Structure formats: structure tokens, C-alpha cells
Amino acid sequence: MAMPNSIFGHPAIDCDVHIAVPNTAALMPYLDAYWYDAFRSRGIERTSFTLTGDPPNTPLAARPDWRPKSGKPGSDLELLRSQALDGFGSSIAIANCLFGGMALHSEDLAAVMCKAVNDWVADTWLDKEPRLRASILVPQQSPELAVEEIERRAHDKRFVQITLLAMGNELLGRRSLWPIYEAAVRHNLPIGIHAGGLYHHPTLNGWGSYFLEDYVANAFAFENQVVSLVCEGAFAKFPELKVVLIESGVTWLPAGMWRLNKTWRGVRPEIPWVKQVPSELVRQHIRLTLQPFDEPEGSGRLERFVEQMQSDQLILFSTDFPHWHFDGKDALPLSPSSPLAPKILYQNALDTYPRLTEAKATAAFAPKEISP
Amino acid sequence: MDRHVVAKVADVPPGDRKLVTVKGRPIAVFNLKGEFFAIGDKCPHEAGSLCAGRIVGLAESDVPGDYRLTRAGEFIKCPWHGWEFDIRTGQSWCDPTGTRVRAYDAKIEPGAELNKGPYVAETFKVTVEDDYVVINL
Amino acid sequence: MSIVTAERPQAQRPQRQKLSVVDCDIHPGFSTPEEIHPFLPERWREHVKTFGGHYRQAFADTLSHPRMAPEVSRADAWPPKGPPGSDLEFMRAQHLDANGVAYGMLMPLNRGPGNQRNLGYGAALATAVNDWQIAKWVTPEPRLRASIVVTQEDPEAAIAEIEKRAGDERFAQIMLPPRSLEPLGRKRYWPIYEAAVAAKRPLALHVGGINGYPASAGGYPSYYIEEQHTNVQGMQALVTSLVLEGVFERFPQLRVVLVEGGIAWMPALKWRLDKHYKRLKAEVPHLKRLPSEYIHDHIWLTTQPLDEPDKDSDLAETFELVGCDRIMFSTDYPHWDFDDPRFVLSKLTLSPEKQQAILAGNAKALYGLK
Numbered sequence A: 001m002a003m004p005n006s007i008f009g010h011p012a013i014d015c016d017v018h019i020a021v022p023n024t025a026a027l028m029p030y031l032d033a034y035w036y037d038a039f040r041s042r043g044i045e046r047t048s049f050t051l052t053g054d055p056p057n058t059p060l061a062a063r064p065d066w067r068p069k070s071g072k073p074g075s076d077l078e079l080l081r082s083q084a085l086d087g088f089g090s091s092i093a094i095a096n097c098l099f100g101g102m103a104l105h106s107e108d109l110a111a112v113m114c115k116a117v118n119d120w121v122a123d124t125w126l127d128k129e130p131r132l133r134a135s136i137l138v139p140q141q142s143p144e145l146a147v148e149e150i151e152r153r154a155h156d157k158r159f160v161q162i163t164l165l166a167m168g169n170e171l172l173g174r175r176s177l178w179p180i181y182e183a184a185v186r187h188n189l190p191i192g193i194h195a196g197g198l199y200h201h202p203t204l205n206g207w208g209s210y211f212l213e214d215y216v217a218n219a220f221a222f223e224n225q226v227v228s229l230v231c232e233g234a235f236a237k238f239p240e241l242k243v244v245l246i247e248s249g250v251t252w253l254p255a256g257m258w259r260l261n262k263t264w265r266g267v268r269p270e271i272p273w274v275k276q277v278p279s280e281l282v283r284q285h286i287r288l289t290l291q292p293f294d295e296p297e298g299s300g301r302l303e304r305f306v307e308q309m310q311s312d313q314l315i316l317f318s319t320d321f322p323h324w325h326f327d328g329k330d331a332l333p334l335s336p337s338s339p340l341a342p343k344i345l346y347q348n349a350l351d352t353y354p355r356l357t358e359a360k361a362t363a364a365f366a367p368k369e370i371s372p
Numbered sequence B: 001m002d003r004h005v006v007a008k009v010a011d012v013p014p015g016d017r018k019l020v021t022v023k024g025r026p027i028a029v030f031n032l033k034g035e036f037f038a039i040g041d042k043c044p045h046e047a048g049s050l051c052a053g054r055i056v057g058l059a060e061s062d063v064p065g066d067y068r069l070t071r072a073g074e075f076i077k078c079p080w081h082g083w084e085f086d087i088r089t090g091q092s093w094c095d096p097t098g099t100r101v102r103a104y105d106a107k108i109e110p111g112a113e114l115n116k117g118p119y120v121a122e123t124f125k126v127t128v129e130d131d132y133v134v135i136n137l
Numbered sequence C: 001m002s003i004v005t006a007e008r009p010q011a012q013r014p015q016r017q018k019l020s021v022v023d024c025d026i027h028p029g030f031s032t033p034e035e036i037h038p039f040l041p042e043r044w045r046e047h048v049k050t051f052g053g054h055y056r057q058a059f060a061d062t063l064s065h066p067r068m069a070p071e072v073s074r075a076d077a078w079p080p081k082g083p084p085g086s087d088l089e090f091m092r093a094q095h096l097d098a099n100g101v102a103y104g105m106l107m108p109l110n111r112g113p114g115n116q117r118n119l120g121y122g123a124a125l126a127t128a129v130n131d132w133q134i135a136k137w138v139t140p141e142p143r144l145r146a147s148i149v150v151t152q153e154d155p156e157a158a159i160a161e162i163e164k165r166a167g168d169e170r171f172a173q174i175m176l177p178p179r180s181l182e183p184l185g186r187k188r189y190w191p192i193y194e195a196a197v198a199a200k201r202p203l204a205l206h207v208g209g210i211n212g213y214p215a216s217a218g219g220y221p222s223y224y225i226e227e228q229h230t231n232v233q234g235m236q237a238l239v240t241s242l243v244l245e246g247v248f249e250r251f252p253q254l255r256v257v258l259v260e261g262g263i264a265w266m267p268a269l270k271w272r273l274d275k276h277y278k279r280l281k282a283e284v285p286h287l288k289r290l291p292s293e294y295i296h297d298h299i300w301l302t303t304q305p306l307d308e309p310d311k312d313s314d315l316a317e318t319f320e321l322v323g324c325d326r327i328m329f330s331t332d333y334p335h336w337d338f339d340d341p342r343f344v345l346s347k348l349t350l351s352p353e354k355q356q357a358i359l360a361g362n363a364k365a366l367y368g369l370k
């Protein structure tokens, strides 16, 4: 595979960088006549759909040296190029654009927002930067409209996954959502579950007080989603389905598996379609992006994670650019000379995202030759 | 290997089970529609007494949402954490490669051929025509 | 001879040594549903007969996910008469004597006073359950200790109940459900913590509670196996709330026991809290130390259901990361996911001193038992 080495001495694929729609008005060119008129006459174009769970000015939202002089973190292509792509020497980066409009209660309006964002991402980012890949934003409230958007976008191989949020209306294993997985499998698209939510109660104990509290709680929601996908039988139904947990925190997973395996041994007859210990299904179907990697710095938890999960295929390199989880170039909590490094930096991503290899002939694998 | 008389057939009617002790080992004896099976009574997990568990069938499924019960009455579910064991083989269903309970050879032999085993004392109370459950150990 | 040998060695149990444990989670049961009625004042006795309980969920008499065993209990824990956990003689023989229980902490979940929407009924029920614990259990069996059951949504009533019981040493702790209307760190619950500190009792938070929210941030789980797993997330959210709201900064004497939430999730939660706290400190300036430091100083965890990684060494590592001085043995008797002390010992590849601390020492120190 002809990918140049990153700063870690191996090629790198960054599986989570963030790009941002600067404002709702930027989506206007992608609306049909009805919605164009509605956005204008209702003032929607001037409305900020900033998510409660994603306030742009917190220290977490952008590293001080990664924050643009003006505009939202992640809204500047030049910064993404110099800091995320060139900065780490990544050959490919998969972008997530979590525009808040997807959380609207009107599934129609949410669908319009997602569609516009996807088109905007293609024009504004993918056409300009061949190392970039993107995720299809879908209205998770409506499996039907989500599938419609997947079908509309799937021909564009630069879209390599489908984005769902960790805290939605329904747990993601539920059968009502299966049409989305059917479409995902049909088009070789993994499901990327990203931290964040449509905003209901952030934990089963209700609404806390702090943004920090909600951010920490994302890990809990991810664990419930893993349990749901396994127990509802999503993987029994779709043996090809791959799910990537994005910005999940990672280190909670082994303990979660010990617990789930144990419970399953006792209550297996409740879900007889689950025929293997859950951790085995997780090894087969679930992947996680690296950052943020929740550990005390330098504690070697990444190696322990691999030992405890008994697989070196689960972790996909990510910087979570421009979010602030580490300083300088310390994106890889591992010695680059470890045999795990190439797996985590790029091999696992290639195995997870079939579309990265399908796009082999594109500029991504020879970034120097094409300049936008 | 000795043969041990552990019960009268009539003591363990079809679908029932009986806890016996052979050479100090607790053993659960089951009558599956007239066939006898015996497995070690201590669950390999936390040592719950299998004999005190519920007798169940096997829940199976081809696709999510599909439920099927097969082999009704052929599994014992540990009274504690519910692990299921195949009464015929001692095989654990939730962890077939890693966990088994011992399965012992249990036979019915005509009463007249028997002369030893923990049940011997009581044989005097029964007629020699009665059949006994015997474990080889 | 068809002896099938176990490929996985049977759990190694230490030879019949004399066990002496403190069991931090025993569930006492009513022999009949009406057993509590004599402990209720006339007004509420009539109320419960007419209206019953009133909850933030679909069902009046059961939880929303049917369990996998009748009464959530061990199949062998049914006394000759009545439901599991309702017969002291039977409990003595099957559990207290057989498992060397030197002290047992009662965790009455009966009728969930803290879950009642009618606060007046909830408070009366809490008082009744507390009197019932003394009358039926603690008086005849001095190895048992009661918990002061309170209604967290009515702090005034909760405080009155705590003050009423504070002088009675047979009440070891204060019990409320972790799934309250709001996360328990929030200010509305602080008066209860003040009373707990004044009464010198730890808070015992046993998994459960009915607050009307789906059991995950992503919605309702379909199956019991999923819902059971959310006990962990309930505990995680609880710890997060108590720490970030500054409850331990405000009440430095407060001690909290998490019951039946398991343990293995705690290290990763500490790492996550510490890591993101460093970035977002400005939002919680009332905190003076790392979240993990508050956790270690103020929170105790109970062992059951014992986490079971494939390798025992992973369990030992986890215990060390949590802190072996903060972990206390529990069985959950008579519930189905009961842990046998011999099994727990066999899984803990720790020094004998640490094993002893977990089985009995830590609880004796926390509760001031001899």
C-alpha cells in the first residue's frame, strides 16, 4: 500500500477529524425551493443549531493552537490541512460534521438539514482536499428518511460511513433501525456512532448540571449501545455489519464486556439468537477510534486494552482534531516501535472501511501528486 | 471402578431428579422419560447445587425475534446464575468448550444383581424385583 | 466409563476454612404482601389497600423488565413457606450460618418508599419498613444490621427519619435509590447528606430506583439483560454527579457505599473524569482536587456481582486500581446473582491481608463493627 509514513514512522489514517458548518446560511444553496423559502421566511437560516453537548468555546472544543482566529473550530480547511493532515502526516482523514440541525424533532426538517450538510461537505471539503473522507449524516429519528439519504449519497465513495449519535431516541440495536443497517451493509458502509445526542436525559439518573458531566456520560451511552446492538441481535441479523465507536473514550470497554459476558451466561435464553459470548461479537463487529484515550498519561493502558480484549484489531487511530485531548504530537499513547502501532495507525482502518481501499486509485494514496 | 446403587427407579419418576452421594461426591441423578443420567451436582461456576435447579428445555433461535424451544426437559439450569447444562452430557450450553460438569454413567440394573452401594441398607425395605439406579464410579 | 473431565478446572475453593465475613447486601422479604400493614398508620394502611403504589412507570406491581427467575431469586432460596428472604430461620441456615456471616447489612427494597410518587405514602412506608426491619430481623438476629430507608424526594421527611433513628446503633447506614428524580449530587438532596454526616452514618446506594427516565440515555432497553447492565451506568452517573457537584468538598465527612453495581467500571471512570476535568476545570471551580481523589476518599464499593474477566489476574489488577481498602464483600442473598464467599476468595489472587480486608475488615472499619 503506497502510503507515505506519518510522523510515527508508519502510514496513518486519522479516523476522526471534525469539520463544521460555519452557519446555517451556508446550507441555503443545497435546499429545494420549498425549504429555501421556509428557511428564509422563518428565520431558520439565521438560527444557530449549536448542540447543547457541543458548545464551541469550551477548552475541549479546540486545542488553543488548533482554534481558528475566527469562526467555529474545524471550519477552516487550511488549518485542517496544516495541523491535522500535514501535522501528523496522515494519508487519509475521515471527517465528521455534526451539524446540530440533525437533532430537530421534525424528521423532515432534520432530513433536509442532513442532506444539505452532506452536499455541502462534498463541495466544500471533499472536492478541495483529496485526503479527506466523510461520513453520511442521517436523520436518526426516521429510519426511512435515513435510508433515503444513504441511497442518495452512497454512490460517492468518498463517504465511507454513516453517522449515528450515541444518545438518540431509541437504542441502536432496536429493530426499527435495522433498515439503516441493511443499507449500510448493502453499500459497504460501517456505522459510525459518534459521541453526542439528540438530547434527552444524558444519563438514566436524569439531567445533571454540567457540560463536563454530560461529556463524561457519553461513555456510559456508548456502553449501552454496544449492549443493545449485541443483545437485540443486530450482528446476528447482519453478519457483515461493522460499527465504529467514535470519540467514546475506549478504556471502559473491557470491564463492560466482563459484565455482559457474565450476565449473558445466565440469561442467554432471553436472547437465544446470541450464540457466542458477547465479547466475541464485539471483537468481530465493533471498532473504536483512539482519541480521547481515557487513561492516566503513560500508564500503558492501550497495551492492556489489547490484551484484555484479546484483539489488536479494535482500535483505529484518530486525533479528534481540533478537540483538545492531548498536546503537541502525543496522539498515540504507545511506542511507535510497538508491533501494535501499524495496526492502530492504518491497517485496522483499512480493514474496517472497505471504501478506503476501493478508492485506492484516487489521490489519497499519492497525496503529493495532486494539489487541489 | 465400583457400581453403586443410588436409588430405586421408583424414587426418581420421569422428569424428576434426586441428589445422591457416591464416595463423598454429590451427584444429581435425572430421569429423562425413563432414561437415567447422572452429573456432578456442583456447578462448575460457583458450586451451586445443580439438583436444586429448574429443569428446562433449550431456547434456540435462527434469527432475532424468533424463539424455539427444543429438547424440552433435557437441561438443568443452575439455581444460582442460571447456566444451562445438558443433562445427557453435562455440557454447558453457555460455554460449551470451556465448561462441563462431570457426567457419570448411570444405568438401571435389576435389583437381584446388586449387593453394595450407599442404597444397600434400604434395599431390605424393598422387594428384590424392584429395579435400582446404579452409578459406576 | 464415561467420565467427562472438565476442561476448565472447577473453581478452586479453599479447604473448608472457618469463614467470617461481613455481607453488605442481604435482602429481607415480606412473608405476605400485607406483612407491612401493621407498621403503617391507619390512614396509609387504608390508602395502600385502596390505591396501592404509584410509580413513574407502566406497572403498579412489578418492574418493566420481567426477570429471569421468580422473585429475582436463587431457585434454592425458597423457604418452606413464603418467598425468598422472608424466613429468618431459613436464612440463618442457608446463608448466615453456612457462609460464616458475622454481620449482615439489610437492604430492604420492599415496595420502594423512595420511588413513590405520593410523598406522604413514601415517607410512611419508609418509617414502616424501618420499624419492620427491627421487629422482624434485627431484634431476633443480632448479626443483622438495619438500613435507615428514606425518601430522597422529600428531604424533610428523610431528615426526620434519620434523626429519629440516629441514636439506634442497630441502624448501620442510610439507604436511598441511585435512580432518583435528579442526579443525587444536585443541591436539592444536600440536606439529606448534612443529616447523614450529623448522624455519623454512611449512605448506602443500592442499584435501582424508578425515576421515569428510560434506563439509558439512548432510550429504553428491550431486554432484561440490557436493563440489568444499566445498573453499571446508573452507578457511573451517580459517582460523576456526586463528585462534580462538589458534594464531597461540602461534606468532607460523607461516606458513600455503592451496593450491587459491581466494581470493574471504576478505574476507567476515574481516568475519564480526571482527564476531562483537567480541560474543563473552569466549569467546576468548586472542586479543589482530582475527581479520583474524592472518589477514593469517599466511596466504597461492594463486590457482588463479582466481575468475571477470563483471567483472574485482570480481576486482581482491577481491585488494586480501585483500592482494596475500599471494597467490601456482599452476596445479594437471596437473589439469583448471589456470590458465594468461597468463590469470591478463589477468584481474588490478592494477599491474605487484602482478602481479609475485603471479606470483613473494610466493612468493620466503615461501620464501626467489632
Ligand code: FES
Pocket (backbone or CB within 6 Å): B043, B044, B045, B046, B047, B048, B078, B079, B080, B081, B082, B083
Ligand atoms: S453457580 Fe451455577 S451458574 Fe453460577
